[in-house]
Amino acid sequence: MTQIAIIGPGAVGSTIAKDLQEKYNNVHLLGRSNKQLNYHSYETPDQTSTLQVTAINDFSKVVDILIIAVKIPQLQNVLSQINHLIGSHTTIILAQNGYGQLGHIKHPNVYQAVVYISGQKQENHITHFQDHTLIMDNNSRTQQLFEIAQNTKLSIELTDQIEEKIWYKLLVNSGINTITALTQQPVKVMEKPNMKQLCNQLLNEGISIAKAEGIVLEPSTVSDIMDIYESYPPEMGTSMYYDMLAQRPTEIDGIQGFLYQCARKHQLHTPILDTVYTLLLAQQPEE
Numbered sequence: 001m002t003q004i005a006i007i008g009p010g011a012v013g014s015t016i017a018k019d020l021q022e023k024y025n026n027v028h029l030l031g032r033s034n035k036q037l038n039y040h041s042y043e044t045p046d047q048t049s050t051l052q053v054t055a056i057n058d059f060s061k062v063v064d065i066l067i068i069a070v071k072i073p074q075l076q077n078v079l080s081q082i083n084h085l086i087g088s089h090t091t092i093i094l095a096q097n098g099y100g101q102l103g104h105i106k107h108p109n110v111y112q113a114v115v116y117i118s119g120q121k122q123e124n125h126i127t128h129f130q131d132h133t134l135i136m137d138n139n140s141r142t143q144q145l146f147e148i149a150q151n152t153k154l155s156i157e158l159t160d161q162i163e164e165k166i167w168y169k170l171l172v173n174s175g176i177n178t179i180t181a182l183t184q185q186p187v188k189v190m191e192k193p194n195m196k197q198l199c200n201q202l203l204n205e206g207i208s209i210a211k212a213e214g215i216v217l218e219p220s221t222v223s224d225i226m227d228i229y230e231s232y233p234p235e236m237g238t239s240m241y242y243d244m245l246a247q248r249p250t251e252i253d254g255i256q257g258f259l260y261q262c263a264r265k266h267q268l269h270t271p272i273l274d275t276v277y278t279l280l281l282a283q284q285p286e287e
């Protein structure tokens with residue numbers, strides 16, 4: 001029987017585990033320590049399920065599929081602890097926002113998943129808001145997870161255009177995460193004077209970086225993303241906003257930092273990105 005482990009008992013990892021555990025009992029949710037989590041959907045707060053988390057170090061099986069769903073600043077620490085879970089046959093899926101982290105995982109079968117699962121972790125409580133989708137490259141290994149996820153809530157979408165999908169999500173995150181984190185205000189800050197214009201300019205710089213990297217996005221990408229922001233509830237925060245408020249390290253290395261490095265590589269003129277990246281970097285907590 002295929003053994004599956006998910007590392008990261010947060011909003012994304014818990015949702016993946018819960019969706020698969022409803023059909024399979026060989027799906028293990030791993031974290032820093034042994035504990036139980038409460039999990040519920042936003043629409044049904046009185047219907048709480050319990051999820052069991054096993055400490056990575058207490059779990060001794062080599063798994064067939066390992067899904068890593070931690071935030072970017074947490075990845076290196078996780079990678080230093082997983083050798084005992086991985087064999088040459090293991091498929092590793094990185095379910096994370098941003099770009100550029102895949103190269104840190106020294107294994108032949110590593111794939112990025114573009115995450116469309118929305119939720120929030122507060123201590124030992126997970127609230128799932130919406131979506132259950134991971135988008136991945138279409139190949140024989142990811143097809144295995146696609147098959148496993150059939151008839152579960154988890155939706156695996158396989159694509160021949162994974163680079164475009166990753167970049168699209170990267171740009172979605174780059175705009176709203178930046179604005180909410182820097183202003184330390186939720187999405188309604190977009191209603192403030194000139195904020196949409198600033199966000200639009202930032203997204204357009206992102207488009208020029210994607211183009212320089214050979215990524216072809218639809219001409220309507222910027223307006224599509226601005227429409228997505230319009231659809232967000234005004235009181236919604238972003239993960240970078242919450243991380244900034246809590247003075248935790250944010251995911252800027254894989255989002256604004258990645259874009260900034262690409263822009264330098266191609267010697268592009270990106271004044272808005274350069275400014276916001278510098279301001280965000282200055283607000284990272286000291287290590």
Ligand code: NAP
Nearest residue numbers: 008009010011012031032069070074096097115118119121
């Ligand atoms: P999260 O709720 O903060 O969960 C991360 C989990 O990883 C936490 O439970 C944390 O454990 C665990 N972790 C950290 N270091 C660990 C370690 N060394 N060993 C084991 N477990 C460790 O994060 P998330 O929201 O699920 O985000 C995961 C990724 O998905 C991020 O890249 C995020 O940007 C992306 N994403 C999130 C959403 C969303 O709505 N949440 C949407 C799309 C994409 P502790 O509980 O002990 O701290």
